[in-house]
Amino acid sequence: MSAESARSKRFFLLIGILVGLLSLLIVLPFLTWILVGVILAYALSPINNRLSKRFGAALSAGLSILIGLFLIVFPIVLILGVAANQARQLFAAFEPEDVSQLDDVIVERFGVQVDLATLEDAFSGVVRTGARGLAGNLFSIIGGLPELFIGFTVLFFVLFYLLKDGDQALAWARTVLPLEPEVREELFDETNLLIHNSLVGTAAVAAVQAVLLGGVFLALGLGNVIFWIVTTFVAAMIPLVGASIVWAPASIYLFVVGRPIPAIILLAFGALIISTVDNILRPIVMRRGTQLNPAITIIGIFGGIALFGFVGLFIGPIVLGMMKLIIDIWVREYPEPAPTQQQ
Structure with a gap:
């Protein structure tokens, strides 16, 4: 390799690193939506493969997305919303008097004194944290409709083109991976x-x-x-x-x-x-x-x-x-x- 070719290669590598970093910064705000799109594309690929035998790639991808919305996305969002609401109701209805009554029952039946108030506080904190994690950023996203609209737009296009051109993307990856x-x-x-x-x-x-x-x-x-x-x-x-x-x-x-x-x-x-x-x-x-x-x-x-x-x-x-x-x-x-x- 000549000196000029080596210098050109180093400069091209520098440009690639800079563009890669900028690309990463652009993608990061929508990374969760992109990953959801990848997961849904994998889950819907069997349906899409069946539909693509009868319809074109674009039409079968669109029909697969509609099926996924009604069979996967909407039920999951609904279930998580109901679960989060029931979690709030569960701990809102758990009064301190209930703790003392349960403590009395344990003492009466087993003769063991347990500090259930402390256990209840710890358990409530753990479950509340877990419920927030399970719901993800659902309610905070709903609070900002522009972010929700942009996120669903990114999700839709990622999902659509993965279903439509997923095989081509995999073939391209096979050719460029060294x-x-x-x-x-x-x-x-x-x-x-x-x-x-x-x-x-x-x-x-x-x-x-x-x-x-x-x-x-x-x-x-x-x-x-x-x-x-x-x-x-x-x-x-x-x-x-x-x-x-x-x-x-x-x-x-x-x-x-x-x-x-x-x-x-x-x-x-x-x-x-x-x-x-x-x-x-x-x-x-x-x-x-x-x-x-x-x-x-x-x-x-x-x-x-x-x-x-x-x-x-x-x-x-x-x-x-x-x-x-x-x-x-x-x-x-x-x-x-x-x-x-x-x-």
Whole structure:
């Protein structure tokens, strides 16, 4: 390479870095909307692929978006709104007198003195924070209609063109990535499995468990069912503990307040049905691919919620899973050369 060519390459690289930084600053305000568009495009791609066989690419993308709005977006927004409202009602109706009465019941039944007021304050704070995280920036966005309009506009165009030209975008990415063909295809395939397991596998299992537990709560006459369904959905995505973090304390609460039959029913249903659903359904819907340590998954879930709101439930584990995948490929394909021994 000549000196002039090397100088030209360095200058071109400098321009690329500057433009890349400016592009990042432009994209960052709408990053959450863009990520939502990517997730929806992945979820709607099977429908779009079927429609594209009968209609053109643009028409099938538009029809897929309409189907997604009525089957995915609107129900999720409605459920989150109702859950947030029920969370406010739940803690607004929880008076200090209720704490003292429950304290008296525990002392009378078990002879144990528990400072439930302190526990209630701590628990309320945790759940309030979690409810705000689950709802994301929903209410703050609604408070600013211009931001909401711009965000939905960005979401619509990202979703539309991913559905319309997604295959072309993937083909372009394959041509520009400076990777060996085997490494590139492994990266694409494992990332696809990772997204599938997070969006379809984990979310589907969590949704089934949440709906089943919500039905039991409704049958037992427990209130704020939508709030507990959303809470169970989030809890069911957490490894190891899962939905038991909801139904086990609820069973204990029913037993303490003098409702042993509903407590036993809920405990049996959770232990026998909910756990069985997790053990049977998860291997069916999950595909082989990059497996995440439970600690990484938990960090991804809560870190994603803190950064992106409700959609971070899926984005967080995917990002950390991709990081693990990249490290694994790097260590395997590009090992450090062994140091030579000096004679």
